[in-house]
Amino acid sequence: MATVIQDVLGYFPGEAHALAASSSLSAAAGYHGDDRVSALPDTLLRNILSRLPAKDAARTASLSSRWRHLWRSTPLVLRDADVPRAAVARVLASHPGPFRAVTLARCRFAYHERMLAQWPRLLASKGVDDLVLVNNASDPSADTLPLPADVFRCASLQRLFLGFWTLPDTAGLRRGADVFPLLRELSLFATTITDGDDLDYMLACSPALHTLALIFNQTPDRVHLRSKSLRCVLLWLSMVEEGVVVVDAPLLERLILFDCPPAGSAEEEGQVKVKIFCAPKLRVLGYLDPRIHQLQIGDKVIKPNARPSPSTMVPGVKVLALKVNLGVSKEVKMMTSFLGCFPNVERLHIESVVADDGPAGQQHPSKVWKEVCRVDCLKSHVNKVLLHQFRGHQGELDFIKFIGRSALQLQALLVVLTPQDYASPDKVNELMRKLKDHSGVPWACKYGFLLVVGPKLPSVWKWNFRKASDLAEDDPFAS
Template sequence: MAGGAAPPSTARGGYRLSALNDDLLQEIITCLPVKEAARTVVLAKRWRYLWPSAPLFLNDADLPQPARDVVVPRVLAEHRGRFRSINLAYFRLASLDRELPGWPRLLADKRTQRLQLTNRNYLPPNQIGTLPHIPADILRCGSLQNLVLGFLKFPVDLSHGVEIFLPNLRELTLAMVIISGEDLEHLITACTALKTLKLTSLTPKRVHLRSRSLRCALVGLSRVEDFAVVDAPLLERLVLYLPGTGARVKIGYAANLLVLGHLDTRVHQLQIRDMVIKSGLKPNTMASTSTLIPSVKILAVTVNFGVLSELNTLASFLRCFPNIVTLHIESVLHDPSVSASAIEPSGEHHAKFWQEVGPVECLRSHVLEKMAIHEFRGDQDEFEFLKFVAMNAQGLQSLHVVLQEGDTSSSDDKKVNEAREKLQDLRFQTGISGVLLVLPKEGILSTLQKATDLTYNDPFRF
């Protein structure tokens, strides 16, 4: 360098990292995998005392399999700093109980903020009853802000005999856990600061939500038959997925509900307060004030346009939400496992259905501005619905029709062009034209992440 100055890395006789203060160095160390962070003690005498007292980020996935049984208990026992995030996805809880008895209490004493126990070494589904219990002390770790539990079972009779103290818990995720419906309701109610709830593959057939703080809920209904939002005055977003074989979805008190989906006309029975919206209603059946949820602005519905009973249900669902601004519809076929005798194809009658259907308030009241049809295939019964929208939607500003990449190939160019031409032929009252898009199918993990990220105004957007 000019003037013979020393390189920056050796200026003043030392490394620039070593010139940082201890607080900054500790923050750097906490960003490293635990194996690398521990190695910093050999870099310099000054570093020797930084990692043991830095906030601990422990992820057992960073450790080689043979070393986990030894390293995890030792790190938890010897680390002097507080615990910020502990992720035990592969470590065997029985080994931890043996090597470090009382470790759940230690998590509370070290003021753990985030804990993930997902027991990836679970037994096959036919032996699910032998899953290990969640240590009761985990439910009394008052510093926890984020808790993820998977492939475990809750203490027996949680709602009657186990104290729960989770006053700071903001986010709760339960994946494939054994818990009764009553205990689940008690757990959610006891988490008085809970903002985000994620439930998937639960064992109870009955799931009822009561929470005075909950804002967002992601619920997998693959095993649930009776789902209800009983009392959730701050709930803004309810995302349902994995519809399973059928469930009653009841919306009781949720005055601030803005986003709802996917309601599935194939398997869901919608109940609003005490009124059940049954499938197979006559096309001109009107909604009453007791079957309206005026707060919902974004709605997602799944439907098979080729089945008349599902078209009836779709029309009935739409009438319950008079103030929808954005409507997403996923066009699907019946699952191959569904008996052919249970399917009533609409055939030549689908056009007549939409001609006779009664008014849908969200279309004719200038409220609905955006609509997207996902998983579009270009079938005639889908276009009959779009004709109905074109004739009745008085405020629609954009329509996106999405064909999934992979459902079409170079040999299907003719089909894509035909669909595009048919869209251009539609005459909307607002003068818009439908836009045909061919997009890759979004992965399930990305979809679920958006569902609970409130920075996404519309979690169903492609």
């Protein structure tokens, strides 16, 4: 868990401002030249100080009265990892603010009730732009503390990362767009949200919110997305029993659902509902999983082999990712129905899923591929297909044949091996022989190129959070 937290925090921009602790303002030994640093203008010196670890920046106050003034007038960047724990309260109290970035991720607040009461109050009174507030509990499985209500008084916040808390009952809190008027990024990690109304409150109070990330959370039964500003929503390892409903999100560009487990039995149909009512700019969507997701467009629930209609289409989606067991007929039919809802998809990611009982327990639906409804996006728009977690099973080979004859605009078909298979040259050669002998698609043909590649990124944690949240990345699912 500690590694996961570190990877996620590594994304957070407030963490990137501090330089290595080895940085030093002292002159090199034996140097007797002019003090050219002190000759720099105050504006430039403040910029330098703001990029130093807090303990190094504070030390400059001992150089002269001018440096003391500079440190106190420089927006503070504080990480509790850079200073002794006992000094955090002193730094927060002595610096007049504003605080540019504050990371408090090492304290076990359950043992320090006084700090839990004081620190959020100080942050609110002196202004903070970027705040990381993690309750470093000794037992992450224990009940989490309620988030201090004073956090909701930090009106200057632009980015907020909360870890290991329980959102308080927001019914009695101040409401309105002036609660978080500048907040652009909100990330909740391992945070309990007991009521969907509390998440609704956070969205309603954040009129400039750009990115919402729910990571490893116990979320409410429902996640309703109503926001005129949201552009990116990420649900990662967060359990949502009822489902995700895009009620009204006119600027939403990407909706990422990664490893979101169903709350009940995986055998039940429609376990997690994904409903899209208003998302005219939605461009990136995935991973949809026919085993656990029930897709609804407007008032229509998408059924296996359903024929698309204008009312069941989301035309803006260009990048689509699906998780499918290609050896199960029902999932293949559901996959093609999903594809029919997104007529303008250009890049298609399929993650091949294998049943727990292995290939012997699968139903090879070779005939199904000939019976599925015509998929318009394959015929007219899809130019790149990536088949992830390829193991050489018959269902995967049938899918490659299907793509080869259906995707008329295809420029490249990438077969991405599992890390285990890619590490074995013998296994790679075996899979390439299978592709050559059984796929029916030549390595180079009029439909493009068939390429075998290996996974590039070892850490799915880093990939998902960083790439999914970066709108400059056209395709967050690419290896």
